[in-house]
Amino acid sequence: MKDAAPNLNHRIAERVRELRAAKKLSLDALASKSGVSRSMISLVERGESSPTAVVLEKLAAGLNVSLASLFDPPTAAKQVISPVARRKDQAEWQDPASGYVRRNVSPPGGSQPMQITEVRFPPGQRVAFDAPARDVCIYQQIWVLEGTIEITAGQECVRLREGDCFAMQNDGCTMFHNPTRKTARYAVVVATEALKKR
Numbered sequence: 001m002k003d004a005a006p007n008l009n010h011r012i013a014e015r016v017r018e019l020r021a022a023k024k025l026s027l028d029a030l031a032s033k034s035g036v037s038r039s040m041i042s043l044v045e046r047g048e049s050s051p052t053a054v055v056l057e058k059l060a061a062g063l064n065v066s067l068a069s070l071f072d073p074p075t076a077a078k079q080v081i082s083p084v085a086r087r088k089d090q091a092e093w094q095d096p097a098s099g100y101v102r103r104n105v106s107p108p109g110g111s112q113p114m115q116i117t118e119v120r121f122p123p124g125q126r127v128a129f130d131a132p133a134r135d136v137c138i139y140q141q142i143w144v145l146e147g148t149i150e151i152t153a154g155q156e157c158v159r160l161r162e163g164d165c166f167a168m169q170n171d172g173c174t175m176f177h178n179p180t181r182k183t184a185r186y187a188v189v190v191a192t193e194a195l196k197k198r
Helices: 004-024 027-036 038-045 051-063 068-073
Strands: 092-094 101-104 114-121 126-130 136-146 148-153 155-161 167-168 173-177 186-193
Touching: 004 038, 004 068, 004 092, 027 038, 027 051, 027 155, 038 051, 051 068, 068 101, 068 114, 068 155, 136 148, 136 155, 148 167, 148 186, 155 167
Parallel strands: none
Antiparallel strands: 092 101, 101 114, 114 186, 126 173, 136 167, 136 186, 148 155, 148 173
């Protein structure tokens, strides 16, 4: 997985550049929308930084996409879209801050509104996401496959054990914490829906 990290950072760089260009956002505009500094965005887009999960979530919110979509291959690199994602082709990425490992399970570039990610979360670690609002609703269901995880979403804190599932809307501050001495493994199913304009 470590050998794949530079290639994945390059993929993330291309995707962020591609999405920013598609939305006609300058570096300054994306910095304003995401809360990530212009210089950090520039480093990410050049593949010269290993951004943390917190930074990537802020960029995803600023680009109005899900975090998982930042790991998709750039449009120019996509072959014929397949409904099958073979295990060997599923991108794995490790957060440099917490050490958690995420693997995009869903086939990239599909037209379906949901994505599945598997996460291995190290003992004692925590990650807090406080992303800006998006123009889409992002719904998540977290299904624990092994171990224990605590999730704080807004004012609600739940402890999930093997087999438990928690449904939430990703619209504010969310913290993931592994309070145990064993790695937790869980699946995250994300679905997006356009917000209704008033």
